[in-house]
Amino acid sequence: xxxxxxxxxxxxxxxxxxxxxxxxxxxxxxxxxxxxxxxxxxxxxxxxxxxxxxxxxxxxxxxxxxxxxxxxxxxxxxxxxxxx
Numbered sequence: 001x002x003x004x005x006x007x008x009x010x011x012x013x014x015x016x017x018x019x020x021x022x023x024x025x026x027x028x029x030x031x032x033x034x035x036x037x038x039x040x041x042x043x044x045x046x047x048x049x050x051x052x053x054x055x056x057x058x059x060x061x062x063x064x065x066x067x068x069x070x071x072x073x074x075x076x077x078x079x080x081x082x083x084x
Contacts, residue, residue, distance in 0.1 A: 003081035003084060004081060004084050005079055005081050006079065006081070007064055007079050008029070008062060011082070014064075016077055018068035018073050018075075020068065020071050020073040021070050021071045023069070023071070025066035025069075025073075025075065026066065026068075026069055027064055027065075028065045028066065030065075031063040031064065031065050060080070061078045061080060061081060062078070062079045063076050063077070063078050064076070064077050
């Protein structure tokens with residue numbers, strides 16, 4: 001069975017409030033895409049294993065980085081993937 005991230009695929013929007021200044025944070029994409037220039041082109045399941053994210057049969061997640069444009073704070077938010 002295949003799973004997709006609703007944020008990566010534009011199927012859903014998430015509002016995250018900055019824990020530091022309470023401004024709205026901006027989704028900067030998957031954490032794995034920030035590793036290096038080629039990360040966006042590598043198979044995502046392999047990158048998740050490198051990043052330490054375990055996906056068993058019931059737990060499909062995609063970690064996203066959110067950044068506050070006001071104070072610069074960044075946080076990781078885990079997004080539950082949807083079954084395709």
